[in-house]
Amino acid sequence: MKQDSIITKITKNTYLRFVLFGLIISMIPVLTGGGILKTSWLGIIGGTIIYTIAALGLNLLLGYSGLISLGTAGFMGLGAYISAYVTGNLGLPWEVGILAAVIIPVIFGILIGLASLRMEGLYLGIVTLCVAEVLRKTFDELEPLTGGFSGKSAEYPTLLGIFKLNQGTTFVLLCVVLVLMMILTYHLANGQLGRALNAMRGSNVAAQAMGVSLLKYRLIAFALATGYASLAGALYAHFVKFVYPSTWNLPLSLVILAIVVIGGLRSIYGTFIGALIVYALPDLVLKRIPIIGDINGLSYVFSGVLIILVVLFYPGGCVKVFSDVKLLLQKLFKRKVKKNV
Amino acid sequence: MSEQAILTPSLNENEILRVENLSMHFGGLKAVEKLSFSINEHEIFGLIGPNGAGKTTVFNCITQFYKPSEGRVLFLTKQGLTENLVGQKVHNIIRKGLVRTFQNVELVSELSLLDNVLVGGHIDFKSSGFSQALRLPKARKEEKAMREKAERVLNFMGIDHMKDALAGGQPYGVRKKVEMARTLMCEPKLIILDEPAAGLNDVETQQLAETIREVRDTYNCTILLVEHDMRLVMGICDRICAISFGKFLACDTPERIQRNSLVQEAYLGEKEG
Amino acid sequence: MSTFLQLFLRSFETGAIYALATLGIIIVFRTNLVINFAQGVMGMFGAYIVTIIFMKTGMPLLLAILLGIVAAICIGIIVDFVVIRRTKKVGGSGKEIITLGMMMVFLGIAPMVFGVDPLRLPKIIETGAFTLDKANLSYNSLLNIVIGLSLTIGLFLLLQKTKLGLAIRTTASNERTARMLGIPTKKVTLFAWAFAMVLGTLSGVLIAPSTSVTVNLMDSIQVNAFIACVLGGFQTFYGPVIGAYILAIANNLLSYYVSSVWGTQILYLLVIIFIVIKPVGLIGKRVVKKV
Secondary structure, three states, X not given: OOOOOHHHHHHHOHHHHHHHHHHHHOOHHHHHHOOOOOOHHHHHHHHHHHHHHHHHHHHXXXXXHOXXXXXXXXXXXXXXXXXXXXXXXXXXXXXXXXXXXXXXXXXXXXXXXXXXXXXXXXXXXXXXXXHHHHHHHHHHHOHHHHOHHHOEEOOOOEEOOOEEOOHHHHHHHHXXXXXXXXXXXXXXXXXXXXXXXXXXXXXXXXXXXXXXXXXXXXXXXXXXXXXXXXXXXXXXXXXXXXXXXXXXXXXXXXXXXXXXXXXXXXXXXXXXXXXXXXXXXXHHOHHHOOOHHHOOOHHHHHHHHHHHXXXXXXXXXXXXXXXXXXXXXHHHHHHHHHHHO | OOHHHHHOOOOOOOEEEEEEEEEEEEOOEEEEEEEEEEEEOOOEEEEEOOOOOOHHHHHHHHOOOOOOOEEEEEEEOOOOXXXXXXXXXXXXXXXXXXXXXXOOOOOOOOOEHHHHHHHOOHHHOOOOHHHHHOOOHHHHHHHHHHXXXXXXXXXXXXXXXXXXXXXXXXXXXXXXXXXXXXHHOOOOOEEEEEOOOOOOOHHHHHXXXXXXXXXXXXXXXXXXXXXXXXHHHHHHOOEEEEEEOOEEEEEEOHHHHHHOHHHHHHHHOOOOO | OHHHHHHHHHHHHHHHHHHHHHHHHHHHHHHHOOOOOOHHHHHHHHHHXXXXXXXXXXXXXXXXXXXXXHHHHHHHHHHHHHOHHHHHHOOOXXXXXXXXXXXXXXXXXXXXXXXXXXXXXXXXXXXXXXXEOOEEEEHHHHHHHHHHHHHHHHHHHHHHHOHHXXXXXXXXXXXXXXXXXXXXXXXXXXXXXXXXXXXXXXXXXXXXXXXOEOOOOOHHHHHHHHHHHHHHOXXXXXXXXXXXXXXXXXXXXXXXXXXXXXXXXXXXXXXXXXXXXXXXXXXXXXXXXOO
């Protein structure tokens, strides 16, 4: 019997796959430092990672529970401002900042969920739209806390009070957090929670008959989505080092939604692919193309059209391209083998 | 008699479910009108009636998908208590030991057969969300044990060889079996089958009859069968309750129900002469 | 007293404009069973078209508006043909996601075609007002109220008294049955989308003079239109309209008497609390799901 090569062994184990993935992308600071990649790549891929984290949460909500939230950007902003405030104004350690940045919005999210999730799932979309509006206005108005429209600054994280990070090492931290969140999502999605959410999406009545409380699980899904988004926002604050209120608007929520849909609902790697396509691709490729690259709003049109195409014709999302290509190759290979025999 | 005795619901010796004066009004429409019947433990009990008789409404009222306008539904729960199901939350009914199937076979297409059956075990998961999120050893053990249980149930239904196949592409007969398997995960005391013979041919209906008997015998439970197919009902039911226009007609053994003039009238119309 | 009256009159104008946008959402919802999240940006797009026509050709404003309406109808038809027709098989929130995709497309095309600078669109009636017990109401505001009210009433008359209206109501009640009864449901949905586009454009055109024509023109109207639908209940056509007026009045009253900065936030909070108490909305009827 043929022995599995090391690569095969690694790629078969889910955890090792995630770690390998993380290791690969954390190589980027090395590549940009050594001049192999342009330095702008660091910021763009860093942004991609941050968006992926927020999108993973939305994927749990939309992909598994089938609920739409248009408040992702608002919660990201909330996390960003809280972390910046706690570390900046209150001078507390970075770890406390992150905890606060996740816990406070989640509590807020649960309250909102309690109000809106007792009704039709579609109402959540509208309620989150309102909440996002309220948050956006609050970020503008609450100057003493948020610095108003001139923004709020933050620093690179200092781990355990000792290790001061720079842009490159903060990027590595982002990679670590991403891998951890991917593993967390994997656990949640493939266990009791994931099945309950799937059941809710597949059939409300069957889920209820099997003991799944719709309200409880919708609430959990929404709380998780909020937590992921606010974590992403907090990381944003410490990577980009500046938080403006105008960033956290509806188009950003739409971008995160586009990432989930285009990358692949219910797919973890798909979410990262979606972020690459929706966020990184326009910055890295489209904007470099002469003439077309200068057109404002092109990336929105690109993403919007992709969303429509994916939903109508290719619901599996871009991540499905890989498995479809694999199937196609297998079919072709089988045909070749048949011919030779 | 003390006040307590009047307030506490009680069932007779052998009864597991008693429907008392059940009424369901949709606005002005009286879908079910003061219906009463009871089911004994380990019976295979049938609920029949012509189209539009209100069978589905009755059992939606029992399972609390509809809130009845009037009446009580007394049930001898898994925990040994007698409770009135009316007013309970839908998702709590299964915890009492009462499960149901759906005429439309509501499975999750994107999940495997095994995962679909695992949904039926939802209420038996004891490990916290926290330990599941971190896949702590306790959670891992529980997941493994539940998966094995689900496999056993699929094996009982004869379809464990396809446990990893997606539910979406499966033929109707297989999906019905998965749904039945799903109800067995929680070791129910009462299973309500919603038109299980719908869409099955003669051979499949025969197999279904055998399966129902096997389930009742192996799992030591009671079965309430809401059904149109007379052969199935007359063939396996110990007792049958017939209703028409939401009202009680008769409750008796199959032979006597068949001879009951009210029942015949309801199905065939007024007798000539 | 006069301040109150003034506020009330202004709110009525805002309410009339909100009502137009709200009708756009509810007519699409009742016939297609989808919440069109792109309603606002579609209206913004139409308003831009009117503005560009007005600025570039110098023709009278009313004519530009008319042409804009024609363009809006065309765009609505295109949207129906290219996208909506194919969504029959899409399940779950897929349809809403498609409208969100459309929203992104319109948000992207607008700066591409119309540029990023804010534009100005004048009022239909530039000057003149009449007073009512020291409260001022400009002729333009009165016109807006009249337009809003007459379109709302006109739509109701259409729905109740005409064959098309009957077709719409039947499709809204149950699309499948309507089709089986021989009602041209495809034409009904086409009409719904075209009409929604027109309503969106009109509300954009009416609100534009008090702000400037930018990508964010319809932002607040859009949010308020959705809340009006939630408040009034999605089950009827008139519920959301009532909701729109209530929202406009409450918003102005809260902003003036309570807090100009936090007034809107407080209003949204009150709406959320109301919805918790009565999830079906003001007029909504409880729909018992068939199991």
